[in-house]
Amino acid sequence: MSETIVYGFPRSTFVNIVRLVLTHKDVAYRFEDLEPVMGRSEHLALHPFNRVPIFGTATSPFMRRAPSSATSTRCSRALG
Numbered sequence: 423m424s425e426t427i428v429y430g431f432p433r434s435t436f437v438n439i440v441r442l443v444l445t446h447k448d449v450a451y452r453f454e455d456l457e458p459v460m461g462r463s464e465h466l467a468l469h470p471f472n473r474v475p476i477f478g479t480a481t482s483p484f485m486r487r488a489p490s491s492a493t494s495t496r497c498s499r500a501l502g
């Protein structure tokens with residue numbers, strides 16, 4: 423199974439919701455701090471709408487565009 427990666431910045435509540443669910447589910451993940459490159463090409467290549475969190479694998483990142491209230495539910499469902 424590919425390594426799980428959460429892209430974001432440490433002060434983001436949305437990012438920390440995803441990290442909280444992963445920790446609760448005992449899912450190992452790597453955190454990539456995008457704070458220095460927010461809004462730049464490196465970030466926009468992962469999420470063209472200039473947002474975080476971005477949740478995925480090294481080969482297949484996918485953006486989170488759900489309403490904030492759905493973030494933890496969808497993350498939890500995706501992990502089973």
Ligand SMILES: N[C@@H](CCC(=O)N[C@@H](CS)C(=O)NCC(=O)O)C(=O)O
Pocket residue numbers: 434435436437460461472473474475486487488489490491493
């Ligand atoms: N609906 C999105 C909202 C994500 C969001 O607004 N993230 C903020 C950080 S907390 C962001 O990316 N802000 C970047 C900006 O406004 O430039 C979700 O639930 O994931």
